Amino acid sequence: MSSSWWEIQILGHPALEETIFWRLENFGCRGVVSEAQADSCLMRAYLHQDRVQMLDLAALSLWLRQDAIAIDLPPPGTRWHLIEEEDWSSSWKEHWQPTDIGDRFIVYPAWLDPPQGSDRILLKLDPGVAFGTGAHATTQLCLESLEMRFSLGEEHPVIADIGCGSGILSIGAALLGAKKIYAVDVDPLAVKAARANQALNNISSEIMVVEEGSLDRIPSLANHQPVDAILCNILAETIVELVPQMSAIAAPHTWGVISGVLLEQAKPMADVLEQHGWIVATLWKRQEWCCFNIRRS
Numbered sequence: 076m077s078s079s080w081w082e083i084q085i086l087g088h089p090a091l092e093e094t095i096f097w098r099l100e101n102f103g104c105r106g107v108v109s110e111a112q113a114d115s116c117l118m119r120a121y122l123h124q125d126r127v128q129m130l131d132l133a134a135l136s137l138w139l140r141q142d143a144i145a146i147d148l149p150p151p152g153t154r155w156h157l158i159e160e161e162d163w164s165s166s167w168k169e170h171w172q173p174t175d176i177g178d179r180f181i182v183y184p185a186w187l188d189p190p191q192g193s194d195r196i197l198l199k200l201d202p203g204v205a206f207g208t209g210a211h212a213t214t215q216l217c218l219e220s221l222e223m224r225f226s227l228g229e230e231h232p233v234i235a236d237i238g239c240g241s242g243i244l245s246i247g248a249a250l251l252g253a254k255k256i257y258a259v260d261v262d263p264l265a266v267k268a269a270r271a272n273q274a275l276n277n278i279s280s281e282i283m284v285v286e287e288g289s290l291d292r293i294p295s296l297a298n299h300q301p302v303d304a305i306l307c308n309i310l311a312e313t314i315v316e317l318v319p320q321m322s323a324i325a326a327p328h329t330w331g332v333i334s335g336v337l338l339e340q341a342k343p344m345a346d347v348l349e350q351h352g353w354i355v356a357t358l359w360k361r362q363e364w365c366c367f368n369i370r371r372s
């Protein structure tokens with residue numbers, strides 16, 4: 076692997092920020108940061124050189140133009156250039172600061188000292204190239220849902236985290252008192268990051284197990300026992316494919332937190348969940364995203 080990264084810079088209307096953010100994350104970019112400018116918003120994102128071809132970057136620029144035109148906004152300007160590994164790390168590390176999430180968590184970058192004087196649960200992260208710094212609305216909604224579940228007296232559940240990314244949700248669950256978490260991701264770099272973050276937060280392998288793969292890895296990891304909860308923050312298209320498999324790891328008491336779903340996808344997603352025996356208990360919204368709190372019965 077080479078050690079160069081693409082730095083992608085997008086200058087666009089502030090109303091496009093969320094759409095651009097999600098496009099970049101889905102494109103595989105890491106460390107997406109935004110900076111307010113006079114009448115616009117400058118976003119920077121980073122992508123390992125080996126993960127993308129120049130043509131893909133041109134396609135990304137086209138999608139971003141189409142997204143803007145579809146909602147009658149001027150197309151954003153997109154440019155990219157290669158930077159060295161060291162410059163990548165320092166560029167986005169500068170921008171990421173400790174963030175309060177919900178009532179209980181504070182997520183902070185591993186390269187800073189722990190925030191002082193906070194009575195919140197400290198969640199220390201170095202996401203590397205994986206998704207999940209806590210900056211995205213869907214991650215926040217999932218962590219807040221977990222917090223809500225535990226505040227209702229949830230007793231040490233066994234949890235499956237499908238698409239764990241940096242491991243942020245699994246680590247959050249462990250810090251709240253989960254008994255066991257099986258975290259899986261199809262991206263080997265996410266697995267590496269999640270394991271590193273597990274160690275940063277001193278979570279033992281007795282409590283959290285991270286493996287490459289998807290939902291179909293869970294039965295063997297969990298000794299063919301159902302789990303008490305399922306976390307899944309992936310794109311709606313992927314979740315729809317996974318929902319039928321969720322029954323195989325669920326018991327009548329199992330609950331779930333499902334996000335990565337755009338508001339306009341909420342109704343079809345609820346239909347799919349209900350068709351497969353899930354009850355939508357609550358639907359939380361933030362910006363253009365939603366998060367389903369579901370249960371089996």
Ligand SMILES: C[S@@+](CC[C@H](N)C(=O)[O-])C[C@H]1O[C@@H](n2cnc3c(N)ncnc32)[C@H](O)[C@@H]1O
Nearest residue numbers: 206207214238239240260261262265289308309
């Ligand atoms: C939006 S990120 C979520 C990361 C983290 N759980 C969070 O909430 O911030 C989605 C993750 O799902 C992974 N992923 C995508 N498709 C998947 C699949 N079919 N099974 C498991 N993981 C998948 C991606 O590699 C990515 O790390």
